[in-house]
Amino acid sequence: MGKPRIEEWTQLRGLAFLAIVMQHSIAEYIYRADIEPADSIMLTMIYHLTRFGTPTFVFLSAVLLFYNYGEKFHYVRFIRKRLGDVYVPFLLWTLIYWLYVRIFTPSFWQKGGQEWSTLLHELIVPQTGYQLWFIIMIIQFYIFFPVMAVVFRVVRTRLEPLNEQSRNRSVFAIIAGTGAFYIFLLYLSYHQMGNWSEKLGSPWSDLVQYRSYSFLMYGFYFVIGAVCAASIGKWRTWCTRLLPWSGLVFLGMYIRLGYDVLRGSGEVVNLNISTYLKPSTFIIIVAQLLLLYGLLIMMQGRNKMFLRLLAWIGKYSFGGYLVHALIIYVIAYFTRPMALEGSHVSFTLLTFILTVLAALGISYTLSHMPGSRWTVGVRRRSSTVKLRKILISGLKHRPS
Template sequence: MGKSRIEEWTQLRGLAFMAIVMQHSIAEYIYRADIQPADSIMLTMIYHLTRFGTPTFVFLSAVLMFYKYGEGVRYFPFIRKRFESVYVPFLFWTLIYWLYVHVFTPQFWQIGGRDWGSLLRELFIPQIGYQLWFIIMIVQFYIFFPIMAVIYRSVRSRLEPLNEKRRNQSVLAIIAVTGILYMMLLYLSYYQMGSWSEKLGNPWSEMIQYRSYSFLMYGFYFVMGAVCAANIEKWRTWCMKLLPWSGLVFLGMYIKMGYDVIRGSGEVVNLNISTYLKPSTFIIIVAQMLLLYGLLMLLQPHSRKFTRLLAWMGRYSFGGYLVHALVIYAIAYITRPLDLGGYHMLFTLLTFILTVLASLGISYTLSHVPSLSWTVGAGRRKPRQGTSQESEFRKEAPALR
């Protein structure tokens, strides 16, 4: 018998997927030359409501791994399964995005005009399929997960003999210490590492430049996933008890981040001020994740239609994540030649809605075609009663890293 299915994880994935699509829809319009200040400010406000997207999928990836394999894992079967369900679709969609850009250029059809080197670079540093960088990052987590699982079991074995009070205090201490260390890492990343990159030569300079591709830069969210997987009921209780405080922290940081971006931008809004690898962004993300988790727990018995919709979106969101940038490209092909002065907010919302619908529709269709289901994560079979069918997928991509 497999472990029981945790409904709120799939629902949270659906919310995170929508946040990711909204971020990339905003990125398509907010930097256009004809945008008006009112639209820039409104899109910035919406943008800061979506910062939880990528870290939430890091958290979900970790919690699913520790929940299913925390007590033991056979390394090579584990890696093979992850490779088939995550990396193989990445290879396929990387080729699709590369072809989308290159086949429409005349040079591509000339002898020697195919830039295969750029395709090779896309496999390590995705740029065309800008959201695919996340797959590169999460695969690193899979490679090192068995080591993390050993640490996880060791910590659990030391905490289990303690009484509940001491155990809670120990877990909170672990969260606090790792949170402080992670804040220090983010401080160095945001305020110091840029200058290091200029001083150091290759390969260190490039490693620092592309540090957002490293799973170490998202380490705290893996710790959160491990804590949640260790005691789901306790995690649910904490999230619900913290609701007033997580809401207040989120509201305060939301105001601060909006002010920082508007103050720090020139004529064009600079959303990179709110990068994931910034201490203040980290605070709002954690607060929002705890807030959303608590709210989902409150909604479970009262809004079944809404939670079922979120769960459906979560089930097909991996394929939707892989394809959604291509849908945005297709929409942009129509909208970029247009003069949208005064309508950027409206077109962003329309792009968001169309992209969510089209991406999930494509994912749903591909998952039900046996010969193509591997392109969206090795199929989306109906979960059997009493088993856990959570797909360990990971999502988002800051086009605005």
């Protein structure tokens, strides 16, 4: 029968998808030469409301893996399924993005297609499909997941005999210890590793330069994902009890991060100041993640239409994630020649809405077509599976 479905995970994935689309919509407009200071500041404020997006995807990926595969599993079947559901769509969409950018570039045809060699580089360091770096990073997590699963089982086995108070303290110590180490790692990444890449020789300089592609740089989100998967009820309780504090920390860091970006930028706002690999950005992300999780728990049973909408978005979010940058490219083809003085915020919001609708529409359509697993990572339900579900439902509700 499998494990029960956890509704808030799909809903949280829907929120994360919306945040990511908003980030990329903002990035399309905030660097334009004709943007006014007021629009730059407003877009920066909106941008810092969305920093939880990609790390939340990392957290949810870890939660689902530890929840479903934390116990003993067959590695070959596991990695084959993950590569089929995730990496094959990555290959397809990498090719689509690469072709889209180049077929509209006259030099590509003038050179007789000599740029085909750059496609290999896209498979390692995605540039045209800029959001696809996440797939490169998460595949590393899949490869090393068996080691993490062993650690997960060992820690869980040692914690189970303890009383509740001792178990809670141990879990808190694990979270605090890994969190402190992670902040130190981010400090090195943000303040020191830039200099290291200049001094180290290849290939170490490349590894440092592209450290944002390494799953190790997102390790803390895997840890809290494992904690959530190990005890969902306890995690829900913690998130709801921490609501006032997570809200206050988020508000404080929101003000701090906005100030850092505006102070550190010149005439053009530099959003890279609040990169994921910065200690203060990490704090706001964790605070907002706990805040949103707690709010979703509080909303269960209420606002059913809103939660159903989030769940629907979350269901088709992976396909939407793969395709949404292409939609932004298409919209930008029309908006970049336009003079938008004083309208950058309005066009950002319009781009966000159109991109969400189009990306989810494409994801929904492809998920109901043959080969959906290879395009959007979703397997179509066969009539046999649907019939089995109906029969199981009938057995559950059969009078005794």
